[in-house]
Amino acid sequence: MAQVTDRPPAPRPVRIHDTLRGGVVPLVPRVSPRVGMFVCGLTPYKPSHLGHGRTFVFFDVAARFLRQQGYRVFYLQNVTDLDDKTLAQAREERTSYFDVSERNFSEYVRDMERLGVRSVNLYARCTDYVPEILAQIQELVTKGLAYPGPTGDVYYEVGRFPAFGALSRQRMEEVRPGARVEVDPHKRAPEDFVIWKGGNPDEPAWPSPYGPGRPGWHIEDTAITVSVLGARYEIHGGGAELKFPHHEAEIALAEGATGLTPLAQIWMHAGLLNMRGEKMSKSLGNVVGLGETLREQPADRVRFFLLSGLYRSPLEFAGEESFAEAGRGLERLRVPYDRLRVLRADAENAGADHRRALGTSSQEASGRAVEAIRGALAEDFNVRQAVAEMFAWGREVNGLLQGGESFTAGDLDLLLEPFRFADESLGFLELSEQVAPSFAPPPEISALVDLALKARESARRRGDFGEADRIREELSSAGFRLEDTPQGPRWKRKEGR
């Protein structure tokens, strides 16, 4: 008799590169299968760019895959809705910091939705956590790790936290700002950093024991994570450029305040997106806007491009050519995938008649392909390898379908499984129905395609699948890609038409 249990099944093993330990380590949740995952989010003082897209699309894949493997992931992202840059931008636009950050943040959320990023459980704004931030500052002051200065600022005393520098592998002498940097005379040491900024009457301010002020950098992340995920959690992620000083500061603040270590079991860092060999960044000014890219390119291509390469390495963006190459890669997957889906929809309508049975070797091959994709993603999220396995499976499917024979719905599901399994995490095939506005055809063409679709539907209803397929092929050679969805057939124009 099956045993009744309320315990979820054990999650599958996953290994991840940890920057702090400098190697790939197994993920071992403190309370399995729960995984707390925090990723440093956006400072929405300007619209987001393609570099943000790379970081956040990658962590979306990481969260989705962990969930797929049976982990119960709580994915938290902060939003730095107030800082020096936001205030400067608001002054420039003659508006409020709130207007600047809310506008850019909503645009970011829209872009993320279009890119299929749907794994974040909570976007936590800095200014919603001021009480938590002040409580953590109080804790640090009480423990002698932070001290208030005479002008309403509160500083973290880096020298009191000996492990500072471990993540970026630097010694204390190396993290000290150079002689060129003008040092605040109220600091006890030049490397100390401000965790509460007081004293400026022109800036938004909250009351505090140190006088009115606002949160400094670094501390919002630790106040938010400790209050939402607890003093210790499994995964901390962010762009590689945040390793120092930001992530060092997070460790010093959180471990200093709570006395519990390690703050995060695994520190993940995503590589930069480069353009002509240089980091894409708002401060360098060589940015390609995310919103503007998504108005010009189909979202599936953008997602596919952002996921190319290995997440820890830099990725070079070569403009239009990068998306064209992504389009070619996607097409290689779509041909077998869409073909299977059409056959699958037809099999549903036709019922199980005299159809060819899939051989045992193909059934086994489908299982092997799923395991190969799983294996690639379970070893530090090797998306490149997973996509290579999808290509290999696509070639196998193309070969099988060449004979023009039909398969049962169950067999077609088996053939679809490697694509479906991979896409549950990678998520670019599911974006197929999104069409960039510039690809939308004029209404008279839409009317003609709809007419052809009606003819195809009636052919299918009569059981004339040869005719239905022929109409589909003709539409395809005229430049229209057809997809059968549970809501009925949909179509879109192929690229360049």
Ligand SMILES: [Zn+2]
């Ligand atoms: Zn952060």
